Amino acid sequence: MTNKKVYLEIVKQLREMISADNLKSGDKIPSERELSERLNVGRSSVREALRALELLGLIETRRGEGTFIRDFRGNQLVQLLGTFILQDEKAKLDVIETKNIIEMDFLRLVLNKVDKNKLSILKDLVEDDQLNDDQFFYQLIEMADNYLFSRIWLILKDYYNSLNLSKVEYNRNSYFLLLEALIEKDEQKTLDAYRQLRNLSILTDKY
Amino acid sequence: MTNKKVYLEIVKQLREMISADNLKSGDKIPSERELSERLNVGRSSVREALRALELLGLIETRRGEGTFIRDFRGNQLVQLLGTFILQDEKAKLDVIETKNIIEMDFLRLVLNKVDKNKLSILKDLVEDDQLNDDQFFYQLIEMADNYLFSRIWLILKDYYNSLNLSKVEYNRNSYFLLLEALIEKDEQKTLDAYRQLRNLSILTDKY
DNA sequence: GAAATAGGTGTGGTCTGACCACTGTAAACG
DNA sequence: CGTTTACAGTGGTCAGACCACACCTATTTC
Numbered sequence: 001m002t003n004k005k006v007y008l009e010i011v012k013q014l015r016e017m018i019s020a021d022n023l024k025s026g027d028k029i030p031s032e033r034e035l036s037e038r039l040n041v042g043r044s045s046v047r048e049a050l051r052a053l054e055l056l057g058l059i060e061t062r063r064g065e066g067t068f069i070r071d072f073r074g075n076q077l078v079q080l081l082g083t084f085i086l087q088d089e090k091a092k093l094d095v096i097e098t099k100n101i102i103e104m105d106f107l108r109l110v111l112n113k114v115d116k117n118k119l120s121i122l123k124d125l126v127e128d129d130q131l132n133d134d135q136f137f138y139q140l141i142e143m144a145d146n147y148l149f150s151r152i153w154l155i156l157k158d159y160y161n162s163l164n165l166s167k168v169e170y171n172r173n174s175y176f177l178l179l180e181a182l183i184e185k186d187e188q189k190t191l192d193a194y195r196q197l198r199n200l201s202i203l204t205d206k207y
Numbered sequence: 208m209t210n211k212k213v214y215l216e217i218v219k220q221l222r223e224m225i226s227a228d229n230l231k232s233g234d235k236i237p238s239e240r241e242l243s244e245r246l247n248v249g250r251s252s253v254r255e256a257l258r259a260l261e262l263l264g265l266i267e268t269r270r271g272e273g274t275f276i277r278d279f280r281g282n283q284l285v286q287l288l289g290t291f292i293l294q295d296e297k298a299k300l301d302v303i304e305t306k307n308i309i310e311m312d313f314l315r316l317v318l319n320k321v322d323k324n325k326l327s328i329l330k331d332l333v334e335d336d337q338l339n340d341d342q343f344f345y346q347l348i349e350m351a352d353n354y355l356f357s358r359i360w361l362i363l364k365d366y367y368n369s370l371n372l373s374k375v376e377y378n379r380n381s382y383f384l385l386l387e388a389l390i391e392k393d394e395q396k397t398l399d400a401y402r403q404l405r406n407l408s409i410l411t412d413k414y
Numbered sequence: 415g416a417a418a419t420a421g422g423t424g425t426g427g428t429c430t431g432a433c434c435a436c437t438g439t440a441a442a443c444g
Numbered sequence: 445c446g447t448t449t450a451c452a453g454t455g456g457t458c459a460g461a462c463c464a465c466a467c468c469t470a471t472t473t474c
Binding site: 007008011044047048049051052053054055056094095097098101102105109146147148149152 | 214215218251254255256258259260261262263301302304305308309312316353354355356359
């Protein structure tokens with residue numbers, strides 16, 4: 001029964017190894033040759049496993065040095081998938097809609113954790129034209145303090161920007177209104193300000 | 208300049224090849240040996256690329272037959288990542304919070320496109336205990352008609368399930384309340400019903 | 415003639431050995 | 445003591461070999 005693929009078994013072994021030795025990001029894992037010997041498999045099989053994990057962004061290899069565990073949290077794999085998937089028109093509309101929804105979500109999150117100081121600083125930045133739209137929302141999303149959520153937004157942002165939509169010129173005033181609404185902790189007003197910012201009306205009636 | 212890794216180049220080539228030939232899921236891609244020859248690289252490098260894509264779930268290989276493009280939609284990569292990544296507690300909380308937020312989002316989406324027939328059918332299914340929680344929400348999310356959003360939820364669901372949280376026993380009644388609220392197009396009532404279903408209260412005050 | 419069989423071909427799966435490019439370090443040198 | 449050099453270890457790549465398996469086809473068998 002040579003049923004199971006060796007490289008998958010190696011992936012599994014590696015996972016256990018990492019867990020057992022409590023390895024963290026930055027730590028070195030055994031060399032390909034050593035793994036090959038220890039696990040009684042060919043080096044090519046080890047490499048297949050490592051390359052797969054590398055593409056997933058779980059490890060990092062440096063020639064002449066070795067293979068290291070990576071900080072998983074920036075899983076770029078979704079972007080990889082994105083370039084494979086996003087194609088038809090409906091998908092584009094979905095991106096736009098989803099991005100808007102997510103942005104409203106973290107506006108609500110921010111409402112719960114309003115930090116007037118940070119918002120004030122942000123206001124100054126807008127005043128000095130220091131930020132573009134992405135950067136503005138990135139500042140906000142950081143306040144929401146949810147890493148996973150940030151990731152989703154970052155990916156959506158990339159998707160969105162890759163759509164090459166005609167850029168709408170926003171006026172600074174819209175951002176001010178939004179920030180003020182946040183400071184006032186007024187959800188309705190905040191979301192209204194957002195809709196105005198994005199020129200939303202019909203489709204997103206409830207949003 | 209042997210800078211770029213060959214296997215990454217192969218991944219890229221494959222992507223272009225798939226795009227150019229308009230290959231869809233189920234289609235066969237050239238054999239390892241043929242790719243090796245056509246791209247002037249060693250077969251082992253081709254294999255490294257293919258194994259990586261396989262682990263990502265983008266292709267499927269069948270010994271004796273060949274390598275085929277897979278239906279991307281079934282993202283099993285999440286499980287892999289899940290077991291690798293989700294470690295610290297904050298990350299887990301983020302997953303939970305995010306999943307809840309997303310679910311509320313598509314409840315709102317559904318509110319805009321209420322289809323009483325479908326909701327009625329869903330009600331019957333719940334009545335007959337045909338669905339578990341995931342399936343219930345999957346039915347709802349389909350009504351929201353946003354593929355990208357569905358994908359995000361599916362991923363979150365997988366993450367969530369890989370957390371191995373103690374299962375809360377939901378009672379059917381909560382689902383009924385939720386469905387009724389949807390049918391009535393009452394946003395407040397819908398979200399309240401959802402919170403009750405998930406036993407949310409404090410943290411998600413605004414939600 | 416139809417069905418069962420055997421063989422051939424093509425495919426992925428794995429291993430081995432070889433060589434290259436690069437890094438870090440210890441030994442040799444000045 | 446500082447600099448240079450040589451070497452060992454590591455990842456990167458390739459070529460060739462063999463195995464296991466799936467499929468098709470020609471042959472045999474009934």
